Amino acid sequence: MKHLSNETTHLYAKLEYYNFSGSSKDRAAYSIIYNGIKKGKIDQDTTIIASSSGNLAIAIASICKILKLKFVPVIDPNINCDYETLLNLISYKVVKVTERDKTGGFLLTRISTVNQMCLNTANSFCADQYGDPNNYRGYYGLGNEIVSAFDKLDYIFIAVSSSGAITGISKSVKRQKPDVKIIGVDVEGSVIFGQPPMKRFISGIGASQVPPIMSNAIIDDVIITSQADIIKGCFELLNEQAIFAGASSGAVYIASKTYFSQHYTADKPTSLLILPDKGYAYLDTIYNKEWGIEMSNKFNKSQILEDVEL
Numbered sequence: 001m002k003h004l005s006n007e008t009t010h011l012y013a014k015l016e017y018y019n020f021s022g023s024s025k026d027r028a029a030y031s032i033i034y035n036g037i038k039k040g041k042i043d044q045d046t047t048i049i050a051s052s053s054g055n056l057a058i059a060i061a062s063i064c065k066i067l068k069l070k071f072v073p074v075i076d077p078n079i080n081c082d083y084e085t086l087l088n089l090i091s092y093k094v095v096k097v098t099e100r101d102k103t104g105g106f107l108l109t110r111i112s113t114v115n116q117m118c119l120n121t122a123n124s125f126c127a128d129q130y131g132d133p134n135n136y137r138g139y140y141g142l143g144n145e146i147v148s149a150f151d152k153l154d155y156i157f158i159a160v161s162s163s164g165a166i167t168g169i170s171k172s173v174k175r176q177k178p179d180v181k182i183i184g185v186d187v188e189g190s191v192i193f194g195q196p197p198m199k200r201f202i203s204g205i206g207a208s209q210v211p212p213i214m215s216n217a218i219i220d221d222v223i224i225t226s227q228a229d230i231i232k233g234c235f236e237l238l239n240e241q242a243i244f245a246g247a248s249s250g251a252v253y254i255a256s257k258t259y260f261s262q263h264y265t266a267d268k269p270t271s272l273l274i275l276p277d278k279g280y281a282y283l284d285t286i287y288n289k290e291w292g293i294e295m296s297n298k299f300n301k302s303q304i305l306e307d308v309e310l
């Protein structure tokens, strides 16, 4: 846990980018693969298939590399260039869809491609982060780490996409310390918390479907951040705390500030931010000022990334 400077709260950050493959998705990937093996659904000849262009694909690919398992990520043209190069280096094979679906994006094409591949491949295993409860179970360990690190903890701010992190952390922490408040952080245009759908150009946070596993989460409050505020949050995290992190980290940083500007607390509370990944994958987007200007001009006019989960 890193102590951050802040006047309103005793603020801490859990730097999940120190995990083995560089993000908190290592926890989800490990849990999904481990349980697949334990239940006999994955053996040495299984082909593991997943729809992911982001951190989950990198995490599964890394684990499969160690275990000498075949992993095929299904990606689309919105993928970050460095991620594509890395996936090509460490995966068994990479399948890249190119046809847009009826919404104009690639998500539905990716999902139907994965389903077809799973049907047509003998001894295949579909790693489904949205539906597999082993996704959130992978975060119980993080919940335990948090509980043992703090004598007193009042708030945890967690960005939501597949909802694995918030579901697992909230279940595990609340079981041991029910008074800790869990604050979910989402982006405008994501439908997870009932907001109207809108094209999104920020990756790594939000979803265009409500993740089925989230029904197990225990969430006290939700903050919806604008896409412009997420960019601002990333720069503030960099300039105020010297932390170079991804979009969802900027989102939780700005969301915590917004939260405490709206909620009066008598004592200085202790808050924890979960920071899922580093900023390198966002150098051409969030951290590129020209891209930011271009996006604000295009804002609401579509032609923007959708569901690229970093």
Ligand SMILES: Cc1ncc(COP(=O)(O)O)c(C=O)c1O
Pocket: 023, 024, 025, 026, 055, 159, 160, 161, 162, 163, 164, 165, 166, 204, 205, 246, 248, 249, 276, 277, 310
């Ligand atoms: C960049 C990023 N943001 C947010 C999250 C949390 O997302 P989820 O709700 O999918 O667990 C993750 C998970 O690893 C992530 O990699």
